[in-house]
Amino acid sequence: xxxxxxxxxxxxxxxxxxxxxxxxxxxxxxxxxxxxxxxxxxxxxxxxxxxxxxxxxxxxxxxxxxxxxxxxxxxxxxxxxxxxxxxxxxxxxxxxxxxxxxxxxxxxxxxxxxxxxxxxxxxxxxxxxxxxxxxxxxxxxxxxxxxxxxxxxxxxxxxxxxxxxxxxxxxxxxxxxxxxxxxxxxxxxxxxxxxxxxxxxxxxxxxxxxxxxxxxxxxxxxxxxxxxxxxxxxxxxxxxxxxxxxxxxxxxxxxxxxxxxxxxxxxxxxxxxxxxxxxxxxxxxxxxxxxxxxxxxxxxxxxxxxxxxxxxxxxxxxxxxxxxxxxxxxxxx
Amino acid sequence: xxxxxxxxxxxxxxxxxxxxxxxxxxxxxxxxxxxxxxxxxxxxxxxxxxxxxxxxxxxxxxxxxxxxxxxxxxxxxxxxxxxxxxxxxxxxxxxxxxxxxxxxxxxxxxxxxxxxxxxxxxxxxxxxxxxxxxxxxxxxxxxxxxxxxxxxxxxxxxxxxxxxxxxxxxxxxxxxxxxxxxxxxxxxxxxxxxxxxxxxxxxxxxxxxxxxxxxxxxxxxxxxxxxxxxxxxxxxxxxxxxxxxxxxxxxxxxxxxxxxxxxxxxxxxxxxxxxxxx
Numbered sequence: 073x074x075x076x077x078x079x080x081x082x083x084x085x086x087x088x089x090x091x092x093x094x095x096x097x098x099x100x101x102x103x104x105x106x107x108x109x110x111x112x113x114x115x116x117x118x119x120x121x122x123x124x125x126x127x128x129x130x131x132x133x134x135x136x137x138x139x140x141x142x143x144x145x146x147x148x149x150x151x152x153x154x155x156x157x158x159x160x161x162x163x164x165x166x167x168x169x170x171x172x173x174x175x176x177x178x179x180x181x182x183x184x185x186x187x188x189x190x191x192x193x194x195x196x197x198x199x200x201x202x203x204x205x206x207x208x209x210x211x212x213x214x215x216x217x218x219x220x221x222x223x224x225x226x227x228x229x230x231x232x233x234x235x236x237x238x239x240x241x242x243x244x245x246x247x248x249x250x251x252x253x254x255x256x257x258x259x260x261x262x263x264x265x266x267x268x269x270x271x272x273x274x275x276x277x278x279x280x281x282x283x284x285x286x287x288x289x290x291x292x293x294x295x296x297x298x299x300x301x302x303x304x305x306x307x308x309x310x311x312x313x314x315x316x317x318x319x320x321x322x323x324x325x326x327x328x329x330x331x332x333x334x335x336x337x338x339x340x341x342x343x344x345x346x347x348x349x350x351x352x353x354x355x356x357x358x359x360x361x362x363x364x365x366x367x368x369x370x371x372x373x374x375x376x377x378x379x380x381x382x383x384x385x386x387x388x389x390x391x392x393x394x395x396x397x398x399x400x401x402x403x404x405x
Numbered sequence: 406x407x408x409x410x411x412x413x414x415x416x417x418x419x420x421x422x423x424x425x426x427x428x429x430x431x432x433x434x435x436x437x438x439x440x441x442x443x444x445x446x447x448x449x450x451x452x453x454x455x456x457x458x459x460x461x462x463x464x465x466x467x468x469x470x471x472x473x474x475x476x477x478x479x480x481x482x483x484x485x486x487x488x489x490x491x492x493x494x495x496x497x498x499x500x501x502x503x504x505x506x507x508x509x510x511x512x513x514x515x516x517x518x519x520x521x522x523x524x525x526x527x528x529x530x531x532x533x534x535x536x537x538x539x540x541x542x543x544x545x546x547x548x549x550x551x552x553x554x555x556x557x558x559x560x561x562x563x564x565x566x567x568x569x570x571x572x573x574x575x576x577x578x579x580x581x582x583x584x585x586x587x588x589x590x591x592x593x594x595x596x597x598x599x600x601x602x603x604x605x606x607x608x609x610x611x612x613x614x615x616x617x618x619x620x621x622x623x624x625x626x627x628x629x630x631x632x633x634x635x636x637x638x639x640x641x642x643x644x645x646x647x648x649x650x651x652x653x654x655x656x657x658x659x660x661x662x663x664x665x666x667x668x669x670x671x672x673x674x675x676x677x678x679x680x681x682x683x
Binding site for chain 2: 272273274277278280281284285287288289290291292293294295296
């Protein structure tokens with residue numbers, strides 16, 4: 073194989089794996105949108121908040137230490153060496169479930185039967201609240217997150233692929249980050265587990281029922297409030313996984329919450345109501361922007377990766393506004 | 406019409422007896438008034454539903470029939486009046502609580518889960534009877550698995566009873582209207598209700614489908630002893646099926662009694678013939 077073709081494959085694979093990360097965030101959006109019709113603007117901040125909490129527990133930070141020190145003039149920072157990773161992840165999950173419960177109890181429950189735009193605005197408020205709350209609780213400095221996933225380039229893959237090129241070619245093998253591979257595996261496991269749960273359990277059936285028709289779901293005895301807590305907890309779990317992946321890759325910091333914006337074109341592409349859509353949409357965006365950067369970028373001076381996804385989404389809106397897999401809205405007249 | 410065998414013995418309702426004797430009031434509606442802003446949907450309506458009977462609610466369009474059903478199963482909360490169900494008085498209730506207490510219903514414009522299969526739709530009817538917690542379900546082991554299998558067996562019997570075996574796995578959205586109505590009945594039956602509310606179960610059906618549906622309703626009532634309240638426009642069907650009829654017009658009760666009494670009631674005749682209200 074020629075080095076040019078191998079390069080193409082390398083970019084393609086890296087695009088797929090970047091796409092998986094986008095899919096993870098988009099998945100959180102779709103879960104909530106399907107079950108409650110709410111576009112959760114706070115999904116990205118939830119990922120940030122989950123990652124912050126995880127790092128804080130892992131490193132043994134005292135929550136609200138800045139606030140406590142400022143008020144009482146104390147100088148406390150850590151309470152100990154921190155928790156083992158597994159325990160920290162479990163505790164973070166407990167925090168996310170508690171967050172879902174509080175949210176249902178104090179926000180969503182009071183907004184039942186309101187217009188979707190009002191619920192959307194509530195989630196914008198939630199995004200700002202969580203952002204500030206997270207900073208107040210754990211500090212706003214950039215933190216490194218290490219949950220023990222392998223990272224760095226895979227030498228094995230580099231050796232294997234170098235042999236694919238002709239002997240005399242100037243080619244040194246493909247670069248693939250091991251962290252991306254772990255992320256891919258985890259995402260596949262997560263999506264499989266979620267779809268099995270929704271297909272084969274009574275609660276999963278209730279979730280699908282609520283997503284399909286609220287009124288009918290109520291009439292068979294499904295408590296919407298309970299389902300919402302479950303859905304937001306699952307979205308919190310997905311946010312945690314996305315937070316771990318993105319946090320391990322580029323550090324836990326405010327910009328983590330902006331990945332939510334990257335999920336937007338993914339959702340437009342895949343459709344707001346489709347889980348497979350979120351995955352395929354993420355992959356298309358990931359591959360598309362990497363290929364565009366490599367092949368179209370040099371022609372226009374580069375750095376098109378950042379906006380390419382939105383252009384693709386715009387083109388999609390013109391021709392297929394419901395996305396690849398979304399429900400087509402057919403109005404009976 | 407095709408002949409079918411009733412699986413009578415093995416298919417009995419397991420909901421613990423509610424302590425109400427056959428023929429005693431199961432549900433009493435007392436002085437219910439409901440309005441939306443300035444529009445009065447229901448004004449001071451009282452009637453009762455006796456255990457084991459088929460009670461029809463009829464009336465011209467906009468008479469408040471569906472509103473009445475919505476009040477009974479908790480979708481609407483009346484401003485005035487009380488409802489006594491199985492001896493418990495209440496003024497308001499949430500729909501999922503009504504379902505938990507044994508009130509199941511179908512809707513005028515079918516409210517099924519269109520993306521889900523017939524089997525899954527009917528399984529959702531048993532949600533109030535499935536109590537295993539989330540953790541067991543997530544592991545798909547032990548009690549949750551056993552429970553799923555037991556409930557699945559009951560649902561299969563309901564599917565047999567309604568003769569819809571051939572469409573078990575079909576997504577409901579693809580089925581013709583008449584079959585969807587039947588699936589919706591199946592979902593309501595799956596809850597093993599004390600009181601079954603049917604909102605126009607035969608609307609939009611052809612003659613043969615109507616006959617089938619009437620037969621299912623009678624079978625449910627006679628074999629399982631389920632109390633049924635139904636809204637229907639087809640007078641022939643109403644008079645044949647029901648034990649007693651309550652007639653509403655402009656949100657008020659204008660008649661109540663056996664089909665024969667109602668048929669000869671002058672107010673009812675006027676309402677249906679459109680005599681002006683002075």
